[in-house]
Amino acid sequence: MGRGRQKAKQTKVARELKYYSPDTNYHALEQELSGDSRTDVATQSRWESSEDEEYDNRYSDWADQDGNTR
Template identity: 85%
Template sequence: MGRGRQKAKQTKVARELKYFSPDTNYRALEQELTSRSRNDVVTDSRRSAVGTDDDDPPGWGWPGDDDR
């Protein structure tokens, strides 16, 4: 009991968020899409260094993970 007012308020806020559509700033969007940042591009050297399991010492891993 006593949850009716809280639920109604949450429903009102959710409905406002769902149907609210702010004006689109196309100029800012264009600038963001056309800007070239070095941080956005993954180079081959970083790609090869990330996610390799070859650096793990022997015997390291989860118990029972002997398929190496």
């Protein structure tokens, strides 16, 4: 008896996703496509994080101790 209610909820969610159209930020899209020299925050934080530097430092210390640098 509960299957009908569950299917109705799934149909409602699917319909909302199908017809959802957020506002497009054309300025940000233009900057991304033009290859502007400024990088976006998500990319910058992903590639230039201090955690990566800490990992690199720990690895280089381990490699130096072990004598296996590649």
